[in-house]
Amino acid sequence: MKVAIIGGTGFVGANITQRLVTAGHVPRLLVRPGSESKVPQPESCEIVHGDVGDLSALENCLTGVDAAIYLIGILREFPAQGITFEALQHQGVLDTIVAAQKLGVDRFLLMSANGVHAEGTAYQRTKYQAEQALKASSLRWTIFRPSVIFGDPEGRMEFCSQLKKDIIDSPMPAPLFYAGILPTDAGGFELAPVSVSDVADAFVLALSEPRTESQTYSLCGPERLSWKAILTTIAAAAGKTKLMLPAPVAAIRATAAVLDRFSWFPISRDQIKMLMEGNVCSENDSFARLGLTPTRFGVDQLDYL
Structure with missing residues (x-):
């Protein structure tokens, strides 16, 4: 399976990319110019240069793939630098949904966050709005809501x-x-800290498990x-x-x-x-539903x- 990853050079993205390669999939990563060194196992990946705000690059990344994974998230915004929750956690998801529907990519996995809700902080609101947009689309979706994630950062933020x-x-x-x-x-x-390895396993499992479609999983440690x-x-x-x-x-x-x-x-x-x-997760059975042990x-x- 060929899988487009938006946000594949970050902490979680790098782990998911490596799991995809191990599982025999071909990751195609949207990579900003200058970030090529952050691509894990580049010899096993396809790279499309561009930013999530570049719609043509986004479409190039999604052309001919079987599924899309959206992972971009930021903890703080700096509007003067063009780094905002709205652009990266909401509008970026909307644009990726539109591109996926246009190009016939009907499988979409989204990384949200545990505790998001409509009346929360800007971080929580934009994550929640992205979830709602995906649920309202025609795509076969799965949403993951991790708690705080730990694991070897390999030079990234963790x-x-x-x-x-x-x-x-x-x-x-x-x-x-x-x-x-x-x-x-x-x-x-x-x-309820959750291992990045467990989060990556959940994403890769969902690609081959139809039972995970139209499901939201809160991922918390035990x-x-x-x-x-x-x-x-x-x-x-x-x-x-x-x-x-x-x-x-x-x-x-x-x-x-x-x-x-x-x-x-x-x-x-x-x-x-x-x-x-x-x-912490109000319902802590997501890993059991997935058949995984956190x-x-x-x-x-x-x-x-």
């Missing part, structure tokens, strides 16, 4: 390595965020872990111990309100909001740190 860099390696104490006035349950909000437990595990994997102190989230938000327009500031107001919401989050899985 959840645990980013936390190690920004928090564990910092000389400052690790912040245990809490809402309100008193530090009750500081750092107690929960996430455990709900507190923010404090996750930081403790990352520190242990890095061979460190880390002082952790309660941190009022209101103060962090106030600082971000002034500084999050700068790329060097590590977190935005919306990211803080989503973090405090937690990120990987536990622990020190042994973080040796890349």
